Amino acid sequence: MLYRLKFVGVILIICLVYSCSNSNKNADFTEESFRNNICIGDGNKYMNENLFLGNPTYLRYHPDSFLIILDKVIPKLVKIIDLKNDGIQEIIEQGKGPGEILAPFGIDILGNDVFVFCLQLRKLIKLSPDQNRQFQISDEYKLDENKTMYFSMLNKDLLVCTSNVGDDKRLTFLNDKGKLIKKMGDYPPFRSVNNIKGDNDIFSSFIASTPDGNRFVLVCNRTDVIEIYDTNKGLIKRFQGPIGIEQIISFDNVGGIGYMIHREPSYVTYGHVRAYKKEFWASYVGYKLDKNSRPKINDTFPKRIFCFDWDGNPLRIIGFDYALHSFDVDWNGKVLYSLEWRNGNPEIDTYSLEKILR
Secondary structure, eight states, rough: OOOHHHHHHHHHHHHHHHHHHHHTTTTTTOGGSSEEEEEEEEEOOOOOTEEEEEEEEEEETTTTTEEEEOOSSSSSSEEEEEETTTEEEEEEEEETTEEEEEEEEEEETTTTEEEEEEEETTEEEEEEEEETTTTTEEEEOOOOOOOOOEEEEEEEEEEEOOOOOOOSSSSSEEEEOEEEEEEEOOOOOOESSSSSOOOOOTEEEEEEOOSSSSSEEEEESSSSSEEEEEETTEEEEEESSSSSOEEEEEEEEEESOEEEEEEEEEEEEEEEEEOOOOOEEEEEEEEEOOTTTTOGGGGGSSSEEEEEEETOOEEEEEEEOOOOSEEETTTTTTTEEEEEETTTEEEEEEEEEETOOO
């Protein structure tokens, strides 16, 4: 009897080791690869009696002490908080006309200028501050890409975005008026059904670039692939982790009028990515979707940030008590700003990074 129990125990251990070793067989790094795992805990709520947040979706920090918030509540869609005096400006109305967008989708910041993107209109609106620290619309233009989702400003004359769905190139470069300059890049590998080709619908990715625009990074939000690019030379490194997801892709017809991508397995992985000269930070979820159950709202938003250097080496994991719907970093002031929902209400929280960014 004792021999049988020992034998069963050995078999269970072997199975467990085999299972663990194969769960990350495609991963180039795992959570154990990071040098430090830091729990930053609860943040401090930003208090401003004049601030009303309706349905905010996106937050960015401007280096001249502003917070830029995208909020779906109309009539104005962009809120700008002046952290020097707690003043609030609301700008950009909903619409299809000049100076208007239907729905803000993303923001990037270059120098003093803020760029707000409308996915439906393929429009970028440029906001510039005047001498009174009030932002005005200084330019707007449409992009020469029909279905791009994510972009990053590399310099005053160049931006990069993900290419049209169905394009055989991963990336598109446009000038400061949204006109096509060049395309580059292929797609991460995957297993397909019926000879499906890779595109940016399958590998939807957030983008962020270094302050000088010489490098940028893409993090996939449905698989755990990360790609580092040199702006001039192309792909530097493509790596994967911490799960090592092997994507199997098929298309499901929808009533004869189109199709939906079917992923197996189906995950929510990386969220927003922010970049600095020495490293980049990507918020991470790692939640496996189950078609038989609906996730809770915060299940699909990250509570951790993975930090890497520009060679792709894992540096640290930063953990939070609450899910981050969006975040950005004041790299010089060593403060992290986050957009969170607590008890059903949106709020902005701050975290000190003094012990992390030394």
